[in-house]
Amino acid sequence: MSIEMAMMGKASADDRPATTCDDVECVMARPASMTDKLMHYCPGCTHGIIHRLVGEMIDEFGLLDHTVGVCPVGCSVFAYEYFQCDAIEASHGRAPAVATAVKRTDSSRFVFTYQGDGDLASIGMAETIHAAARGERITIFFVNNGIYGMTGGQMAPTSLIGQKTTTSPSGRIAETTGMPIGVCELLSSLKGVAYLARVPISSPKNINTARKYMRKAIRAQLENKGLGLVEFLSTCPVQWAMSPIAAMKHIDNTVIKTFPPGVFVDRVDPVDATSTPMPAVAHTGAEA
Amino acid sequence: MERLDIDVRRCKGCGLCVEFCPKHCLELGDGMNAIGYHPAELHKPEACTSCSLCAEVCPEAGIRVFRKKKGKP
Ligand SMILES: Cc1ncc(C[n+]2csc(CCOP(=O)(O)OP(=O)(O)O)c2C)c(N)n1
Ligand code: SF4
Ligand code: SF4
Ligand code: SF4
Ligand SMILES: [Mg+2]
Numbered sequence: 001m002s003i004e005m006a007m008m009g010k011a012s013a014d015d016r017p018a019t020t021c022d023d024v025e026c027v028m029a030r031p032a033s034m035t036d037k038l039m040h041y042c043p044g045c046t047h048g049i050i051h052r053l054v055g056e057m058i059d060e061f062g063l064l065d066h067t068v069g070v071c072p073v074g075c076s077v078f079a080y081e082y083f084q085c086d087a088i089e090a091s092h093g094r095a096p097a098v099a100t101a102v103k104r105t106d107s108s109r110f111v112f113t114y115q116g117d118g119d120l121a122s123i124g125m126a127e128t129i130h131a132a133a134r135g136e137r138i139t140i141f142f143v144n145n146g147i148y149g150m151t152g153g154q155m156a157p158t159s160l161i162g163q164k165t166t167t168s169p170s171g172r173i174a175e176t177t178g179m180p181i182g183v184c185e186l187l188s189s190l191k192g193v194a195y196l197a198r199v200p201i202s203s204p205k206n207i208n209t210a211r212k213y214m215r216k217a218i219r220a221q222l223e224n225k226g227l228g229l230v231e232f233l234s235t236c237p238v239q240w241a242m243s244p245i246a247a248m249k250h251i252d253n254t255v256i257k258t259f260p261p262g263v264f265v266d267r268v269d270p271v272d273a274t275s276t277p278m279p280a281v282a283h284t285g286a287e288a
Numbered sequence: 289m290e291r292l293d294i295d296v297r298r299c300k301g302c303g304l305c306v307e308f309c310p311k312h313c314l315e316l317g318d319g320m321n322a323i324g325y326h327p328a329e330l331h332k333p334e335a336c337t338s339c340s341l342c343a344e345v346c347p348e349a350g351i352r353v354f355r356k357k358k359g360k361p
């Protein structure tokens with residue numbers, strides 16, 4: 001029997017035919033906020049999963065018409081090709097500064113950045129810390145795969161001790177390169193941060209947890225509470241020289257020992273008086 | 289009816305859907321798509337429960353999942 005397809009009014013960025021029939025419903029499809037373009041990522045790379053989650057969130061919050069994405073330098077440099085929303089390509093590491101400008105100019109926009117670990121924690125560390133310290137009303141999606149994927153697998157500040165990369169061929173050693181930087185740990189002392197969480201992209205269960213964290217990081221901005229950041233422990237099967245499945249297992253077995261997952265800061269749904277949001281600065285753009 | 293619709297144009301044969309399907313319904317096929325990969329196929333359609341776990345892990349956002357509406361057997 002031929003495939004009966006029933007999208008049943010579910011919006012999707014899929015150009016394949018969607019015929020409707022009465023007794024069948026669609027439970028999962030490509031988010032409408034994504035484009036139909038084939039993504040350029042290597043097979044099994046978790047960048048694609050995180051893109052889909054971002055698309056789902058824009059759909060779910062109904063934000064497509066007033067979203068501005070800020071894209072990084074790194075493997076996800078073409079991320080703007082895969083989302084239907086407006087987007088700006090920032091120079092390497094400067095996405096939080098660009099996002100700050102957009103949000104302060106037009107606070108009605110939902111502004112997110114999508115950044116790798118080389119981008120956010122290496123060349124862009126100053127922008128990251130100061131955007132967080134200022135409590136910018138922006139949402140950061142931070143893809144930590146512990147390596148510079150795009151440029152050929154060089155060591156990142158987030159590479160693990162012992163990790164072999166093209167610039168640490170015998171494995172990273174703390175004596176000369178220090179310990180891996182935990183971005184959530186580092187930012188958690190800053191009062192401008194309204195939501196901060198880390199989640200491994202290693203199983204369907206954890207992907208669903210990522211959704212929950214992303215909702216809060218988005219609400220941190222929409223409810224004017226401060227900066228929201230979700231760190232995704234991600235795979236780079238190619239530069240790690242592992243199969244996509246082995247790379248996911250490596251996150252669960254090894255990466256989480258250095259980068260423990262969980263919620264670091266939550267001022268979106270405060271549980272105690274110490275977590276009151278930092279006062280918002282009125283950025284209307286109109287006075288200029 | 290088939291519960292899954294795998295976009296063979298996008299599939300990169302990464303095998304994540306095959307690995308995470310709790311019912312072991314999927315496998316990488318012998319065919320090759322235009323971008324040079326062996327796309328995943330639903331080889332045990334009768335065992336599929338429309339749980340969507342395969343679509344959840346697909347990095348290409350290339351799996352659509354359908355199910356019979358509740359109350360209409
Ligand atoms: C100013 C500047 N310095 C260096 C580079 C080279 N460069 C391009 S991508 C990259 C690192 C990207 O790593 P990451 O942010 O972790 O992204 P991934 O590719 O791993 O997703 C570097 C150093 C550049 N493009 N611009
Ligand atoms: S190099 Fe790594 S991070 Fe970049 S697309 Fe390939 S697998 Fe993904
Ligand atoms: S919907 Fe669930 S049971 Fe069906 S193929 Fe996908 S993972 Fe397997
Ligand atoms: S997860 Fe997606 S890309 Fe990977 S084999 Fe399955 S359908 Fe293909
Ligand atoms: Mg990286």
